[in-house]
Amino acid sequence: MRTNTEAVEPTVTRSARREQIVQAAIEVLAERGYASTSIAAIASDHLGVSKGVLSYHFDNKAELMGEVVRSVLRSAEEWMTPRIVGAASYHEALHQYIAANTSFLDLHRTEIAALTEILVNAQAIEGVPELFAQSQTAARTALESLFDGGRSVGEFGDTPSVILAMSLRATIDAASERLRTDPDFGLETFARDLMAMFDRAVAPAPRGKAAMA
Structure with a gap:
């Protein structure tokens, strides 16, 4: 379940953040493969943000992979x-x-x-x-x-x-x-x-x- 961590974030910023997360996921998948791609790896290793930031936009790995x-x-x-x-x-x-x-x-x-x-x-x-x-x-x-x-x-x-x-x-x-x-x-x-x-x-x-x- 998403938290309210970024509930006040403007819609345009949220959209840009989602696109940034998706692009990061693409790069991690291509580099490490599916098994080694996790929400934590995308957040901390690739984007330098907390796992909670990603969890606000995507409930889980499956939802992010679908996107x-x-x-x-x-x-x-x-x-x-x-x-x-x-x-x-x-x-x-x-x-x-x-x-x-x-x-x-x-x-x-x-x-x-x-x-x-x-x-x-x-x-x-x-x-x-x-x-x-x-x-x-x-x-x-x-x-x-x-x-x-x-x-x-x-x-x-x-x-x-x-x-x-x-x-x-x-x-x-x-x-x-x-x-x-x-x-x-x-x-x-x-x-x-x-x-x-x-x-x-x-x-x-x-x-x-x-x-x-």
């Missing part, structure tokens, strides 16, 4: 959305989706490391599995709509959208996990090869083969 997940997912959405919605075609939107995802991974390696640490231990954190599952479902649904749209105008072939969406999302998530153990993993090459692979996967069948089918 870290929300923060990283929100940052990812804010980064990727404008890069995708401006695409001139479905094919370009597919390339932009891959480029935006991989560039976010590359530029936010600390956040991705923290998120991965949480997700590896998600079953032990109340609310986190459901939170991430909702995010994944929304991402796959949006991708299915992209692939459906591309097929409806003849840009894409007949490969089922659900398979394409699941495959693309799973591959990008696997890249996040790869960064956890391989910091030198080449994301530019990965993105280029992934685009080429999906270009082949969504390509319409040649007219002759389509007619014979």
Whole structure:
């Protein structure tokens, strides 16, 4: 339960403090791993404040971990959305989706490391599995709509959208996990090869083969 330690703190200051705590948690998670990340470690070792300051903003570690997940997912959405919605075609939107995802991974390696640490231990954190599952479902649904749209105008072939969406999302998530153990993993090459692979996967069948089918 939160105390009244900072009950009179202005709302803007409280919001800034919460963001500061979340960022500190991200850095500790990335550096030490989930098991060694505690409220006390974040407070005293990283922020130089008392544990009570953190307890005012977050009831426990699980609540703070949930906020870290929300923060990283929100940052990812804010980064990727404008890069995708401006695409001139479905094919370009597919390339932009891959480029935006991989560039976010590359530029936010600390956040991705923290998120991965949480997700590896998600079953032990109340609310986190459901939170991430909702995010994944929304991402796959949006991708299915992209692939459906591309097929409806003849840009894409007949490969089922659900398979394409699941495959693309799973591959990008696997890249996040790869960064956890391989910091030198080449994301530019990965993105280029992934685009080429999906270009082949969504390509319409040649007219002759389509007619014979």
